[in-house]
Structure formats: structure tokens, C-alpha cells
Amino acid sequence: MxxxxxxxxxxxxxxxxxxxxxxxxxxxxxxxxxxxxxxxxxxxxxxxxxxxxxxxxxxxxxxxxxxxxxxxxxxxxxxYPALDLGGSPAATASAAQFLDEMAGVAADSPAAATSPYWKVHMETVNQDDGNATTTTYIDRAGRVWTVDANGTVHGPGKGSKTKKWSVGGKWLTWPALDKLPTGQKALTALFPRDAESRRHQVTALLEDSPASPALRATLFRILADTPGVKLIGDVKDSKGRSGVAFEIRWSTIGFSTGPGKDVKYRMTDRYVVDPDTGFLLETTHENHGKNGSAARYTWLELGPADRVG
Incomplete structure (x- = not known):
């Protein structure tokens, strides 16, 4: 008793x-x-x-x-009350709270400061490519190695592209990401002023970049201040892994087929986060148009590596 x-x-x-x-x-x-x-x-x-x-x-x-x-x-x-962010529908307080919590989790995650490579093992499902699983390793110069399912390694060829991430009007390699400011005001100022464009760049960095714990934490805080973010709650990703999802709905203009023929697409982007690590498990993009389609990107493994393969 x-x-x-x-x-x-x-x-x-x-x-x-x-x-x-x-x-x-x-x-x-x-x-x-x-x-x-x-x-x-x-x-x-x-x-x-x-x-x-x-x-x-x-x-x-x-x-x-x-x-x-x-x-x-x-x-x-x-x-939960809405946050007054102005313009578009505001992020609900619950979504902002969750993203702020993920900022704390991300800040406590291990850094990849001494690792020479960043490994990205992912599954992609979309209308153009079908279903594909890829394993890539990125070094600090941005060079990319791919590893086949049988273990065969393909190194960067002559004139091959480097892996970079977009921040505002610049494309940055791994070392440049490490030089970004981690104060929220200073980092936000580097991204586009348009909230939608900023959100796309921020989530792309959270998806597969080797951003430092401090940088990832600030990226989550920027998302917490983004209009229109909705918390979905506990979900399972396509692989059955437990996570917490948030999503945002937005519109875009498609290709024109002639004067007055522009098509407006309504989209929903959903992000599933591992609440224990702050890393994204999966991203889906759904087109709600007449011939709508969906794309899925599932992050099977993401993190620092000491060697390729």
C-alpha cells in the first residue's frame, strides 16, 4: 500500500x-x-x-x-494551440514540441568527426525507377563509391560527380557542412526565405547528410518553426520499424502543355523519425492529382564508416 x-x-x-x-x-x-x-x-x-x-x-x-x-x-x-507563424497554416504545437525534442536527441548523438566515409544504404520506390536498393559511400571530398549486392565495389570514375547538399544557393560537400553555423538564426539566414524551399533543403540534409549532431539539432529546430507541419504520431515504416511521423501538405505547378494548361499538384510529404536516434527512417512523397503517384525513400543504414564495403 x-x-x-x-x-x-x-x-x-x-x-x-x-x-x-x-x-x-x-x-x-x-x-x-x-x-x-x-x-x-x-x-x-x-x-x-x-x-x-x-x-x-x-x-x-x-x-x-x-x-x-x-x-x-x-x-x-x-x-494543442497553434503557433502563430504567419502566412500558411501554422505548425501545431504538438509537431513543434516533437521536433524540438528531436533536436535534443540529435544533439546527444555520436559525431562522425574522425570517420573518412559516410555510408548510405537505402531503398527507393518510385514511378520512374521502380524498386531499387543502393549502398553508397561518400568521402570528405564528396567522391562516391557504390557497392553491389554481391559486394563488388565501384569507385568514382574520371569526371564523376561529387555528392553535395543544397544550402540556399550553394552546394556544399561534407567539410563545408561542418563549417556551417549552428545557431538557429544564423543558419536559417543561409536557407531560402521561402518556407517551402527552406523545408525541402532542411529535410534533405536530415535524410542522408553527415551533418554533425549540433547541425542536425539546429535543422530540427528550424523545422519546428516551419508553417504547416502536422504531427501524425506513432507509426511503422515499410520495414516494420517503429517511428514517429510528421507531414506537410503543399502545392506545386506541373509542366505546362500549352497556354493556360499548367497543372497544380497537391502533394503530401511524410517523414518517419526514429525517436531514439533522431535519424529519419523513411520519407514518402504522395501526389494527390488525377494520375497521382507516390515515391518512397527508406533509409536502411546511415552513418560513419571506416572503409568502403
Whole structure:
């Protein structure tokens, strides 16, 4: 009884007991509550014994956390206020909270400071290429090696292109990424002012670049301030791996077939993140047009490597 009393020693415990069996909360409500909880944990410094996602829950925050949990469980869902970012529909607070939490996770991830190569093992499914699995290694000069399924290595040939990532109007190799500022204001200023173009460049860096932990953290914070981002919640990717998804809907003009014949495409981009590492597991791009199609990019392995193959 003493242990039970300790566990239920928080404001709202009586309401939780009285609620009895209720319908489960919406996935996005649970994800948002977990994210808010993890953020509170990261900000505190006085730990107790109870762990949460590998971290310690601070005693002083326990009452606020418990009250939030009661709200989620008894109400079944939570309405989160929108962030006023101006212009397009704002990112919901839950999406911003999740992306800010991923910034903290990314900042704590190991760096690839001494590794000579960056390995990208991915599966691509799209209308043009069908289904393809590729393994590439990128060195710090941007040269690319590919490895076949049978282990055959193909080195960069004469005149071969280098791997670069777009930041604003520049294309940067690995060493140049390491020189980017990691302050949010300074880094944001290097990307396009248009929120949609900026989002495309930021997510491309998060997908497969060897960005440092500090840079990845700032990229997530920039996404947290991006209009229109919606948190989907807990999902499984195409390989059955658990992750948390967020998405954004946007429009673009397709190829013109003549005067007045421009086609407007409605798109949905979904990103699945591993909440334990902050790395992307999968990206999908869905076209909602008349002859709509979808493309999927699944990151099977991503990280530093000491050798090719």
C-alpha cells in the first residue's frame, strides 16, 4: 500500500482512479504528451530514480507531468494551440514540441568527426525507377563509391560527380557542412526565405547528410518553426520499424502543355523519425492529382564508416 500511495501521490490521482476504463487517447495526443514530458525532463537537473526513455524524471516536475497524463487519459484527447507563424497554416504545437525534442536527441548523438566515409544504404520506390536498393559511400571530398549486392565495389570514375547538399544557393560537400553555423538564426539566414524551399533543403540534409549532431539539432529546430507541419504520431515504416511521423501538405505547378494548361499538384510529404536516434527512417512523397503517384525513400543504414564495403 505504501508503494501504491507513493505512485498515486500527485494532484489529479483521484480523478484518474474515478475515471475507470475509458477509450484510449488519440495517437497524436499520446505522442505530444510524451514529447512535452521528455522536454521537461531535459530541462531539469535534479533527478529521481524513475527512468523515462533512458532519462531520469525530476522530482519537481513530477506533479506537472502527472497532471498532463491525467488530462490525456481522462479526456481521451488533448487540443494543442497553434503557433502563430504567419502566412500558411501554422505548425501545431504538438509537431513543434516533437521536433524540438528531436533536436535534443540529435544533439546527444555520436559525431562522425574522425570517420573518412559516410555510408548510405537505402531503398527507393518510385514511378520512374521502380524498386531499387543502393549502398553508397561518400568521402570528405564528396567522391562516391557504390557497392553491389554481391559486394563488388565501384569507385568514382574520371569526371564523376561529387555528392553535395543544397544550402540556399550553394552546394556544399561534407567539410563545408561542418563549417556551417549552428545557431538557429544564423543558419536559417543561409536557407531560402521561402518556407517551402527552406523545408525541402532542411529535410534533405536530415535524410542522408553527415551533418554533425549540433547541425542536425539546429535543422530540427528550424523545422519546428516551419508553417504547416502536422504531427501524425506513432507509426511503422515499410520495414516494420517503429517511428514517429510528421507531414506537410503543399502545392506545386506541373509542366505546362500549352497556354493556360499548367497543372497544380497537391502533394503530401511524410517523414518517419526514429525517436531514439533522431535519424529519419523513411520519407514518402504522395501526389494527390488525377494520375497521382507516390515515391518512397527508406533509409536502411546511415552513418560513419571506416572503409568502403
Amino acid at each position: 505504501t508503494e501504491r500511495g507513493d505512485l498515486l501521490d500527485f494532484p489529479g490521482a483521484d480523478e484518474l482512479i474515478a475515471a475507470g476504463d475509458v477509450a484510449p487517447p488519440a495517437p497524436e495526443a499520446v505522442t505530444a504528451a510524451r514529447t512535452a514530458l521528455a522536454q521537461a525532463v531535459r530541462r531539469e537537473t535534479t533527478p529521481v530514480v524513475v527512468p523515462l526513455r533512458g532519462r531520469a524524471v525530476p522530482r519537481r516536475r513530477r506533479f506537472l507531468v502527472a497532471a498532463a497524463a491525467v488530462a490525456v487519459i481522462t479526456a481521451g484527447a488533448v487540443a
